[in-house]
Amino acid sequence: MAVYTHVPAEVMADFLAGYDVGTLVSAKGIAEGVENSNYLIETSGADGQGARFILTLYEKRVATGDLPFFMTLLDHLAARGLPVPPALPDRTGQVIRELMRRPACLIRFLPGISVTHPTAAQARAAGSAMGAMHRAVADFPLGRANNMGLDTWSDMLSRCGHAGMERIAPGLWGQMTALLRQVQAHWPHNLPKSVIHADLFPDNVLMLDDQVTGLIDFYFACTDIRVYDLAVMHSAWAFAPDGTPADPAIGQALIAGYETTHGLTKAERAALPLLAQGACIRFLLSRAYDWINTPADALVTRKDPLAYWHRLEWYCATGKAAFA
């Protein structure tokens, strides 16, 4: 959520000369996405009509070795008509280049805004977009292990530590340990897997009114249980920011929207309550780790891990009724 690498305008202009996009007209560092440096840039355009792009420099959080997977995925989805911004090849055909000693890509700008309090109509459209994405990846040939998946949660909890978890909320360590064991024991390993977005929060869906105009920030995309993607989405969309449930119509609309473009088997539907608990554990743990390891006075926003604790409690208490 910051610009980590300052790119001098002259260096940026040189970099852009490698593409058929005209000359640099404007460049603003933007505060969004995971730990990358992003610039919203405008050029005169290949046709002189003006064009806009996001220039992304990949900082340490995104492994360089994963970039070909991400970029091929964006291309695949864009080619199938999904509102996903493809990265541009330069004049030599390269998509992943180097800028300021970091891997860098020039990505098409998409209009649309990220809603903070989605309506049911917006949730329906977003669920439908996820279903369409899952259809489109059915023939995608690449895969990537989920480095924030089930197998990693015990380790993440250990790295947060007993003292750290107790500082967030007394009793949290014991409760998380017990819940994690339970979720691991019942995890539905036999459900269909595919490439998933794994982080389709409202932040990562661009909309104009009730239309989805963009699905962005695929840097957690990986191979995992397909319907886990919908569980992650539910845990991110169906609650108010403080972790209390929003209007139940939101969660219902997400799933109804998904079903307009992708089927859900009985087994997938039955697994949603447990997968949603898993999604809460994953985001609670990554937020807890950041919370414990970020100085309180640092000028980055620490996301409250307890918001996910409240969601987790709600899923545990509500069970199947959460997805009725």
Add this chain to the structure above:
Amino acid sequence: MAVYTHVPAEVMADFLAGYDVGTLVSAKGIAEGVENSNYLIETSGADGQGARFILTLYEKRVATGDLPFFMTLLDHLAARGLPVPPALPDRTGQVIRELMRRPACLIRFLPGISVTHPTAAQARAAGSAMGAMHRAVADFPLGRANNMGLDTWSDMLSRCGHAGMERIAPGLWGQMTALLRQVQAHWPHNLPKSVIHADLFPDNVLMLDDQVTGLIDFYFACTDIRVYDLAVMHSAWAFAPDGTPADPAIGQALIAGYETTHGLTKAERAALPLLAQGACIRFLLSRAYDWINTPADALVTRKDPLAYWHRLEWYCATGKAAFA
């Protein structure tokens, strides 16, 4: 250099409905300017052709009482054809409104990029733009005391403290105390005063090739010795980032450019070496204060105060020859 206040898209759309600018199409938090929150936004435009703006929310650094001065100044300069972005009035004629409990303005977007290593031609154009700005403010009726001016430097040094200054560089406290006394003793109080930008660093000049397309970030503008503005600009443009002098042609081009649009009296020219020392003291002290009071691990860029110490030493050693 961050987005301090997150504005939910729905709240932003409501705010924009107060203007005749069409509907919100895109909004990206941008990392620039003094301690304000800035969004680069796109709307469908009053005419449906699309329009772009900077939405600024004023955080604590800009005093609310100063906003009418700044906004009237932008308007005055834009009306005189300067490339200065005016703030838009809403449907009721208000320019300064409230958003997320902060004063907020919608400002026209200007194209152009900020150069990091200006060429002599670019320095000449920027100097000329400052001269044109000084002509344009000759009949500007408002004023504002310089709250970072000569009168404040002793206090700023005290607030940095002996220990803090010594931590930056051994001996710095004593050298700054002596230099400050000398600059205060010789300050040319009788030179013409006017409204000045007071912070016209390369960051705050937008350019396309060698043309100035924007003068921005007037939030230090104040009434002070007019040619002090040129001294500030010289101290910011004529050096390499590490504080060593850049090509002497840059400093010469700034002043030659200024003289294409605004005269310099003999007294003003003679005062430049001392005023440039004053400019170095001002930026050294504000950077030193931030340096001392910002945790080293905070994710904001601390600007190195020593870059200004090296410039100050250079001005002291070079004397009149710096402006020959």
